[in-house]
Amino acid sequence: MTMYEERDSYLKLTTSAKKRTVAAPWFLTGMGDPYQMDIPENAKACYDPRQKILHIREPERGSSTTITPSVRVRIDHAEDFHDIEFIDLEDPTKLLAGIYINEGVLSFEDKQLFAFSNTLMFQSLCRFLASPVFNPWVKLPHIQNDRAFYQCNLEAGELWLNPEIEGATVVDRVHSEITYLTFEISTPLPAWNKDTRQDDMLPPGRYDAEVIKADHDTGDVITVRADGWIKDGTELCTFHIPFAPLYERMQDGTAPAGAFSYRIPFDPREHTDLALRAAAPQAKTGLFRKLLGN
Template identity: 45%
Template structure:
């Protein structure tokens, strides 16, 4: 683990020689249950209920967690894993996507349902990591070029595709085109050819109702290329995870033999508003008006 140098903070931390736990009305797990943050003995903590800030960092363990209603930031230098998750303001147990650093590599998490600009996401994360509350230490997560498809400069917010990756994919771009269609239902009046992944053979799904999830999209246009179909009514469940070229379905749809319904598309998400709100929340209050400290 790299040596961590603590940054000056506008907040006054509380410290206890005994382990503690901390929770907050805006802090939830994925299942909707309240989340508890463990505070090791000697770690520094803040709980500001009025401005809705929870923060704890342990220099010895290299662990920092900061949570506001807009964002959850975890830096873990012992595990070399750091993640920044943006939170749904109406449903605080839901995540809208974010960014992570794993073993020196940088990645984006869209939860398979959101669409955003990687550039804006990286710039938003850089703004958070320049705050002494969201990042209590000098410096940033280490990026290892051998692990990275994307490279970035935390100080300028610049993001680019690794030159070695560009050699293999000359048309690769930072702001990737994610598949716009996620899943849908379809009813077919005629057989449709596909590939049974488990039987490893060509098959034909028979007329009936199916649920479909897009498994592959065109990386340049976002158009669906392959879908994974599962039977959605009695007698069709033997077809489990049959992969179908989307054009086979679309051709039959245009011929009036396949009906598609209940399509679900990606939701656009701009992290900048969440970042603005989070940074505003942790701005130091006027002197003498510090929020309530955890103690």
């Protein structure tokens, strides 16, 4: 039986031969109810309502989950999947941006909602991996740099781009400010039909469109995606629409634009600082100092 080597931490862990469940009032479902977290048999767990830390680990798998009000950190060497998801400080039912390492490939999750610095996100990842509470394992996640867009060295805290991939020049890519928009056209517009894999014309109509491609260096929108009916309204297809000609129509008034949705700026440092402070050992005070003779 393989056991993953654990790092020392101050957490008071309990172990049971039976499967258990635990719920933390600071980690909620979308409906606002506490998640019922499974603690497998022979797994270790710590529930600290004072510091608001829930921690579950399985030494046989090299897996752990640590949750505070600002972040959820999962490390799983058996599945070769590790992730960090930040939690909305105002609404604990909502998860914000995230960081993933899946089969050695590092990626950043913006959910088409958030704008952030990849460098700051990566620095938060390294800080969590350096914490024996959030990463209780001696072994770090393995990185498969040869096929990854973002390449990194977790021990050195270095992040860079894969030089073999064209079209990207900066680690801190600029996200388009716009995520969704509505527009209406009265005449067909050139587009690419995803279903037929051919150039096509977007029929007249009103559309809800999602930004799917933007310039990494400037954030300028390149392509939007929208669904439209063709063949006398009998077939629904997905169209990729070049934004430049669409924007020209918006400017001259022939394609009136409706509502726009914009990205939300996100800085992971506040969430990371709060989580690491919550996970820090608490200083002994008052009666405890006297009892220990300090």
